[in-house]
Amino acid sequence: MGAISLARKLELVDELWSPRIVANLNDYHVKIAKVRGEFVVHSHEETDELFLVLRGELTLRLPTGDVLLREGELFVVPKGIAHQPVAAEEAHLLMIEPAGTLNTGDAGGPLTSPATPI
C-alpha cells in the first residue's frame, strides 16, 4: 500500500485506447490510458465520466461542440451525452468512473477493452 505514480504506471502501458485500473475508490475505478487518433462515438447511459489529461492534448467531440483539454485540464462528460475522444498526437489520460463502465459505452465494437489492473 503506497504511492501510485501515474507516470510510472503509464510506462507499463503499451496498447492505445486500453484503459488500465490503477486504484479503486469505493465502487469507482481510477484508470489510465494512452490514446492517439479517433475513438468511437459513444455514450454512457448510467454514469458521468471524468477525463483528466496528464500529457498531451485530448479533444472531446460533443453534440454541443468540441472541448479541448490540455495537460492539467479536466472535463466531466455528463451521463447519456455522446462523446468522441480524439487525439492528434499520443496523449495520456486519467479517467474515473464506476467499476464496470466500458470504454466504448453503448457503441461496443472492436475497440471495446474491459479495464484490467496494472
Place this chain on the structure above:
Amino acid sequence: MGAISLARKLELVDELWSPRIVANLNDYHVKIAKVRGEFVVHSHEETDELFLVLRGELTLRLPTGDVLLREGELFVVPKGIAHQPVAAEEAHLLMIEPAGTLNTGDAGGPLTSPATPI
C-alpha cells in the same frame, strides 16, 4: 461547459486546507486544495478518499506508516482508516470523494471547511 484548468482554479484559492469543488462526477465532488503544515488526524467512516498531488509533496500519516506522495502520485485512503495529511511546504491537491464528505471527517474542529464551488 468547457475544460477545467486545475492550475487556473488553484490560482483562485487563497486559504489553506479549504477544499473547493471544481466538478461533479455523479454524486461525487472533484475538489482542489492548497495545504501546508499538519492537518488534523481524522477518518471517513463511510467512504474512501482519493488524493492526487498536483504540486509539491504530501505525506499521509497512516496507522501502517507514512505514505509520501510526490507530484503526479495518488493514493486512496480506505474508508475508516485514520489519516493525517502533512505538507512541509505548500502543496496543491486534487481530491475526489462523495459530495458532502467533510475535510475533517469524524474529527471535526476548527479546520472543518465545507467545500464550495470555485
